[in-house]
Amino acid sequence: MSTLTHGPAYGLAHDGIALLGRQVRRARNNPGLLVLTQTMPVSMLLFFGYVFGSALAVPGAAYRSFLVPGLLAATAAGGIMTGMFQAAQDVHRGVTDRLRTLPVSRAAVPLAQAVADTVLTAAGTVPFLLVGVAVGWRVEGGALAAAGALALLLLFRFACVWAGIFLGLLTRDEEAAGQLGGATFLLPLLSSAYIPADGLPGPLRTAAEWNPISAVTTALRDLFGNAPVPEGAAWPVAHPVAGTLAWCAVLLAVFVPLAVRRYAHGGR
Template sequence: MSTLAYDGLAMVGRQLRRVRNSPGLAILTQVMPINMLLFFGYVFGSALAMPGREYRSFLVPGLLVSTAAGGLMTGMFQAAADSHRGVMDRFRTMPVSRAAVPLGQAVADLVVTAIGTVPLLLVGLAAGWRVEGSVPRAVGAVGLLLLFRFACTSIGIFLGLLTRSEDAAGQLGASTFVLPLLSNAYIPTDGLPGRLRTVAEWNPISAVTTALRDLFGNAPVPGDAAWPVAHPIAGSLLWCAVLIGVFLPLAVRRYAHGER
């Protein structure tokens, strides 16, 4: 086994033990999307033109993607906490692959996300959401969701290593809550004013949400939207490739060089 793989698995194990030792945070992370599903699905659904069950089918993919985007906040806070407490400095003094530490955190987060997605899917099914597409397309939707989570976590790890402050990471991470609101995760974008609609449709969350709706068979792809939304699967894969290709190497470089 290569050094990177061996060290990476060790870092994954460390992060999973970290989650196990903080069950309250893990539970809160899973409860929030379920609460939002129940609140948005039964309160907002009655205020929109869509009937309640139809809106919940529209909403569940958006909530899945919004939860995946939360990897930005999780990755940022965990990396900043390790930097602030000197854990990263300690790792740098050890014979550990420089890429293994950021990668280990991102992969461990992916494992936790994959497990935590199950309760939200079950509640969505209980609320009336259904997978109306084929099984292979549904599996592809879950794979795309996890790829997007990995991309968002990569951004968060880089920003956490950059700030090196738990307080700053917490404040900056809280501000990312607005990102799903500037997308089609909760409401259709065709009724938004021109410039706001353009911003929402070029938001990566909108492309991934539309791709999930398409793969799950929940909603047709809008033909008059911006390119990433009009071609959601290609747009989502392109966004993920760009985000991972830019921020994961930056995170590894930032970890390797410390404060320099």
């Protein structure tokens, strides 16, 4: 009704806000997932920081300070997995079909999922950063640069969730989405999130530097003041802020229309 009386933009905003509440309640009613998403990055920080950190030497910065931005970027990329699983779950359980019978904007449902996921990620970033401070990480680049880093991080998470939503609508099955989503853990391994990419062999270094996670990680390290931009890297890493914005633009331009179109057809 809102779309018919006030136009599509108003309908999208009105319906999106209403459905945003559904997504937040959904997360609240699934505390196990919240606990897992909150504790996993902290566990990886402590494990990698104290186990790998004793064997690696990162020039110009302590390894844990080097690692915190990488884990933030890897966590943001995890939006592919959460978006995929939730979208597939809704299709598999018939929720998508029920929502499509209601007079709501077709784009509002995936938009609400992406926004809710990004908001929860922002909230979950706070305790992770507090643990980072406790283990020695510091913001060295100033408050404004740090705010820009967090904005880039959340934009990347938002873009990754849209990719996950489309893949979830494509798989249409919770189990398949869970298995496919688990494969996304490999993406940070082929990036500079955990180790410097300049020490990798030629082809692996090229793949790592063109991995979007590497651009985001390098942008965060640069803006937080934790590590300088590496010299002689591929364009997305040599210009990490522009590279991150470019990757986000590509992800959104590709997956937003695909996800909305897929949702409009009931995930078929």
